[in-house]
Structures are given as C-alpha cells and as structure tokens.
Amino acid sequence: MRLQLAEVTIGTLLLGEVGAVQLPLFKSQLPITADKELVSSAALQSHVKAENLLKRAKELYKIAEQGQEEYNHPTRVIGSKGHIGTVDYIYATLATLGDYYSVANQSFPAVSGNVFESRLVLGHDVPQSATPMGLTPPTKDKEPVYAPLVAVANFGCQASDFPSNVSGAIAFISRGTCPFGTKSSLAGKAGAVAAVVYNNEHGSFGGTLGNPTPDHVATWGLSDKDAAPVLEKLKKGEKVDGIAYMDAVVETIVTTNIIAQTTDGDPENCVMLGGHSDSVAEGPGINDDGSGSLTLLELASLLTQYRVNNCVRFAWWAGEEEGLLGSDYYVSVLTPEENLKIRLFMDYDMLGSPNYAYQVYNATNTVNPVGSEELRDLYVDFYDAHDLNHTYIPFDGRSDYDAFIRHGIPGGGIATGAEGVKTPEEQEMFGGVAGEWYDPCYHQLCDTVANVNLTAWEWNTKLVAHSIATYARSFDGFPERTKESITVFATEPTKYHGPRLVL
Template sequence: MHSILPLLGATSLAGASVLQQALINPTNQVLFGSYDSKPLVSSEALEAQITEKNLRKRAEDLFSIAQEGVEEYNHPTRLTLCHTGHLATINYIYATIAELDDYYEISNQTFDAVVGNVFEYRLVLGDRQPDSVLAMSLTPPTPDKEAVFGPLVLVANDGCNESDFPATIKGAIALIKRGVCGFGDKSALAGKAGAIAAVVYNNENGSVSGTLGTPSKYHVASFGISNEDAQPLIKKLEAGDVIPSSAYMDAIVQKTGTTNIMAQTKGGDQENCVMLGGHSDSVAEGPGINDDGTGSLTLLEVATHLADYKVNNCVRFAWWAGEEEGLLGSDYYVSQLSKEENLKIRLFMDYDMMASPNYAYQVYNATDAANPVGSEELRNLYTNYYEAHGQNWTYIPFDGRSDYDAFIKNGIPGGGIATGAEGVKSENEVAMFGGKAGEWYDHCYHQLCDDLDNLAYDAWVMNTKLVAHSVATYAVSFKGFPKRTDVKMNDVSEPSIYHGPKLIM
C-alpha cells in the first residue's frame, strides 16, 4: 500500500451532502462505533442495506461531477485527461471513504498515463468516405492537423514486417489487413516506410475500432474500416487502378499524471485480502454514468455499509484511473506489487457496467483450466447467487476487456459480472431477461447519452447486492478456496486481442 496523500484539487466535491449522511443499518440504528463492538459481516445483513434510493443519489452526485468537465470539453465527461471531471470523481471517492470513522486505510497511487482524444477525423478513399470508418484510439494527428493527400497503396500479407510495405508506400496511405500483430505495430511500420496515414481493414465482418497502444515516434494517423468497405478497393488496386485518397485527423496523445484510489479495511487478516475494483474514468464522449459510474458507485456503496461490521479477512477496494485508455491504472498497480504483496491478494473481482438499460446478467466465464485456480469458484459463486434469486444468467468471454486482466496474468484468481456494452441482444436473451432483441445492451455505450436516463435500476440493485454477497462471503472465510503459493502458478500468459475496451490487434 502507498502512503496516504489527501487529494486537494481545486475542483469542488459534488454531492457533498452524501458525505454528511449517517450510516443506517436495516433496523435504523446508527452503527458507527468501536471496531470490536461491531457484528461480523454477513451476506444477509450487508445486502439488506443496499437500496435503490441510495444508488440513485450516488448517480445524481456523479452526474453533477461530470458536469465539471463541460468547461474543458463542452459536455459532461470524466475522462482521465479531463482535469476537472476526473479529479472531482476521485476527490468524491476519497472524501466519501474518509468519512467512514477511520475504518479504512486509504491510499493514493499516482502514475503517469499516456492518454489521448480524437476530436475530428475524415477519410476519403477514391470518391467516397467509407461508412464504417473509425479513428483508432491513441492515434496521432495528421501533420499540422491538416488533411494529407496521396494514393491508396495495398500492403502485402498482414503488414507485420518491413518487407510487407512496398517502395510505393512513401507519401501514400497504407491499406493493411487486420491480424497477427497489433494495430500499433502496423501503424509504426507504415510510418517508418514513409506512409502519411494507415487504414486497417477488418479480416471478418463489421467495423474495426482499436487502439495503437504505447505511442511510437513512427505512428501515423490511423483508421479502421470494415472488410465490406475494403474489398471493392482491394479489387481495384489489384487490377492496377490508382485510388487518390485523403486523410484528416485532429487528435492529441499526451502524458498526464493521474491517480488510483485504494481503501483497505484496518481489521481482518492483512495477509489474506479480498480485492475488488472498478474504474473511475469515463470516455471523452460522455459522463459515463453506467460505464463505469455504476461499478464505481457500487463499490462505494458496499464499502460504506461494510464499515458497520467486523471482517475476518481484509477487504481492499480499488478505483482505477485510465481504464478507458487501456487498463492503465490496474496494469500499473499490479506491476508495482512485490511477490509478497501479490500473494496477499487471494482473489480479484471486477465490476464494470452494472446497469445497462437492455441488460443481461453476464458472468465472466473464468475457468480454472485457463485462469489462475480459484477463478472458477468465484464464477460459480455468481451463478449460484443468480439462480438462488430466481434470475437467469449467461457467460461472457474472459478476454481482457476490463481491469481483471493484469491480475490473472500475474497469477491472481479473478472474475466478475457485467450487464453488457455494445453487444447485440439475442431473441433467446430476451426470453431470459426481457428487453429488446437486435439492440445493444447499452445503446449509449461510450456516448454522450450515458447519463442518468441510461440506467436499469432493477439490475443495478440486484448486482450491487451480489457484490455485497461476494465481499461478505470471502471477508468471513476463504475455507475451501485454493491457497496461493506462487505468483506464477496458473498465470495467464497468452496474449489476447483486447487490452481494455478496444481491440489491440
């Protein structure tokens, strides 16, 4: 854990009234008092303190905080790069925990994050702009943020080797197939060969949106398009046609300091910790009240009520910065753990997007065969809970799209739940959960409309109670849960196509 460094940013603490509220248990008795006088936590007691009213109030507080981003971005946002909206978010979290009668040790972890934002872009290939065109995350702008012009040139193979780029690529826009290596590698090789921009086309159906990842001096303005849009162009190029093209990108990529917040119970066995986290940032496009305001606020609500109880095992809450830029906060946190500190974390639970309006109850399919041993037991805890409460559930891939990634890659059992992002709901899922088939689980995912009207409170309450159950279960006992003996035991070393919300390859 790091030293306690109070956050004293210039922004206000939106929703300060929340910090004034007395903590009330289900029988309306104020429980703040000496630690020894508190009862041992139980799932039943902790779940009973979760209410829709409290979650609504926290969501309203967070939306007020997001409004502080208007000064910088002309709309509400809590982007890591937004020094008002995001700083106000972590101040709010810190101050809320600090009010809990010295129950937690609160710590900050400040680190440098490479973040970016795309303000505007255009891509014209021949006589049209592809309908599917998307800008890559962490792309640099075109030179001087002006349009560049040149022929479209097809790159051989997958564009993963210097030899794939013909001499004619100099001064041209490179058209590169997705696959084998990362988008950042393709962009850097294109830039090194003299290309003025890079376009990656999908190797399967649909548009492609990803991130270039760690910046390179060779990166060029980079776009993604669908295979459907690319094939007519490829046929023309292979026939020897010249396709005059242009690209324009107004974007920034820069390094900024940001902060993770951790809160660990002072009670309980400090050598055996239950850990859970959610991310404190949003995307640039909107306030992020579902993504991941709901996860962040779920943790805050559970942490608030846990302070009424004793625990046998320590509980550590974490709020990560820079998740939307590629899991930066959680990656940094795990990278700084010594072997001894790593082994104290018995499991990590990730909570991202708890209230999607067209929701499904989704459980990460974290098996022991493919992940650190213990992940499957956590997975089963979630499914058993849904079944015990008469709810359906469905598995989703455990593929690196959220902050559990660094934990499982470093031997720590992990898992989590979600309610869906940009995926399309099936007819079968409508029969299981209600809602609308053929529409995204969250039609406002990564958009300005991810606001107070974008929440399914029934799902949020159910999932927050499940989070409370997961915390209470392991805070009482790890009986039967696999003991960790080595950091490298069953760690996940295979690369994934995701590292965060966006594709990396």
C-alpha cells in the same frame, strides 16, 4: 483520519515517488471493530437500496458536468475536471468513514488521446465506417494529406510486408496477427503518411494503437465492406487516391487510483475488488462505470457497520478507458509478497445496463489462475438461488481483471452488457428488446442517470455485497495461493486490452 499508506497527490507527484504508494506500507493496528457483528451476506445485502444508488448517480452526473467547459458536454475522462472531481468525491466519501479504512492515492503517468476532427476519402468515396484508432497521432501539421493508397502484403506485421512505394502513400493494411500499433509503427517507419487497417472479419470495428511510438501515423479502422472495392481496384493495378485528415492529440498526464483497505481483518489474506472511476471523453459514463464504482463506494460505506476476518481492499482505477492503465500499473508495482496477499480480484464494470442481461465472466481454472472458477460459481449460485437467469461471457481482457490474472491472481466478475446485441433467447431470459445493444448509450453522451436500470443495478449490488461478505468471513475451501502462481499466467496477446480492440 489515520492514513496507513503514504499519500501522493497529483500536484506533488514525481515519477520516482510513485512506488511510495505500495501495499507493503499497510500497517497492522489494534482491531477497531471488536464490538461489531461479523459481516454476513444477508446482513450486508439488507442495506442495499436502489434509491441510495440513484442518489449517488445523480451526484456523479453533476460532477461529470464539470467537464463541460473543456469538452462542451459532461465527461469524466482522465485529465478532465470531471474525473478529478470524481476522484475527489470518492476520496472525500471514504474520509468520512473514520479509521475503518487505510486510504491512499496512487498516482501514475498515463497516456491520454483525443481526436477532435477526422476525415478519410478513398477514391471518390467517404466511407462511413472509417473510425480513428484510439491514441492515433494527427496527420502532419494537423492538415489534410493527399496520397495514393498502397496495399501492404500479408498482415503488415513485418517490415518486409511494406513495399518501397508505400513511402509518401497511405498504407492499406489487413487486420490480423499483430496489434494495430505494430502495423501503424511499421507503416510510419516505411514512410507512409497515414494508415488504414481494414477488417478481415465481417463488420466495422474500432481499436487502439496502444502505447505511443514516434513512428505511429494517423490510423483508421475500416469495415470489410468499405475495403472491398478499394482492394479490388488495387489488385487490378488501378490507382486509388486518398485524402487523410486527422486533428488529434496524444499526451502523457498524471492520474490517480484510489485504494482503500480495511484496517481490521487478516492482512495476509485479502479479498480485493475494483471498478474504474473514469469515463470516455464522449460522455458522462454513469453506467460505464459509474454503476460499478458507485456500487463499491456504497458498499464500502455499508461495510463499516461490521467487522471482517479477512481484509477487504477496494480499488477505483483510473485510465481503464484508455487501456486498463490504472490496474495495469497497480499490479506491475506489487512485490511478490504483496501479490500473494491478494487471494482473488473481483471486477465490477457496468452493472446496470438498460437492456441488461445478467452476465458472468466465464473464468475457468483450465486457462486462468486456480480459484477463478470457484469465484465464477459463487456468482452463478447467487443468481440461481434468487431465480435469476444468467449467461456466460468471454473472459477476454476487456476490463481491469486482466493484469491480475496475468500475474497469477484468481479473478472474475459480472456485467450487464455493453455494445453487444441482445438475442431473442436473452429477451426471453431477461426481458428487454432483442436486436438492440445491452447499453444503447455505451460510450455516448446519453450515458446519463436515465441510462441505468435500477432493478439490475440493485440486484447486482446485492451480489457484490454477497461476494464481499463471503470472502471477508472466510476463505475456507477456496484454493490457496503459492509462490509459483505469481508467474505471468498468460503471455499470448488477446484481441482486447480494455474496451477497445488491439488486434
């Protein structure tokens, strides 16, 4: 197989070499598909079969079982044998497709975290809603710390919000205004031994501290209900003692994106699509995002039967569950010239949720790069043409499209739902069970082969095929990109950067 991109493996990576895997290294060559039929939506869709997707899902679960030894259950979290096996499986499959694609590994440093054990006691209570933040460090020496709780003023976003007596105490901070990582860092700088961020909205929540700093302290999220009695006592001047214990690790590892681009088709006008190859540590991730990444792999294989007018670029991102690390890195090292070659990016994450709804990201041109709305409408038109209901969901930074739209590249995608609760109206539209999560096994051990709805997965794979074929044939009528569009489109922080809250 001829590789048109420099190949960097995990074992040989030096940080200074990562830039070697940049898209300007793609080389044009004589067309290898001249004798093939031009791809069409109907033709590509005709090859999509649920049984083939299921076969791939079973293979992926076996790969996830490679993580059993280290994690005591199947997982494909970055750094695990399950994820390394996933990357190998994707690459090996692409390698069987001959010269149709230029394939590259893009290795990069990634921050990974794992909480092995935690406990939080507030007064005489052990709040059930207490949830360790992602990428939280441990308590000192990974031992319990005993300290009073001290309420922090305002939202804990300024050093002045932290009173002097927070030193040696557990900082009790309201959610809001600034990222959780900022609150934890300021608590650490003020001398706190741990931090609790309580919800100022209804319900429990989990989040992530984001990029580690030396000042982060062991940090939990807490529901408004569990926070209320503590706040009441603190406001009255009563003392509330706490016990905080966190056994956790935060480390930097090297992981890998895989990029495959057709050697045929106009390299100046690329349709790009991606899904993430990793799971959370808690489970094998067959729906999240085995369904999306396997859809891409199946369609990349099927596309080889056809020629394309515009290049098609597939991506399998690593580190999505840790905060969109792979896609963030990929976009950050694009030159302006390479950025402009990507006419649009399509995100495919969780395509077969068992209690599914057909969800379309509500990406409008008013607040996103121009072209995002045209892509949104392509999805809507497909569902309408097949008498399938659909619903819009927020385009709020929860998946790998985020870096693309922030750098001026039109984006969008579809999904079938995660931890959200299906409404009675959606039950009428899609079937299933109102009042339950779209994916009851979201980020859990039970996200196995049995957790995928094959009907939804097959229909959505056909829609992904439609999106590929449409733009691989022509960008007629799709908005042109300009140099001005490369500028960062959105700088305001969002509540999400990946699957976890950051704000």
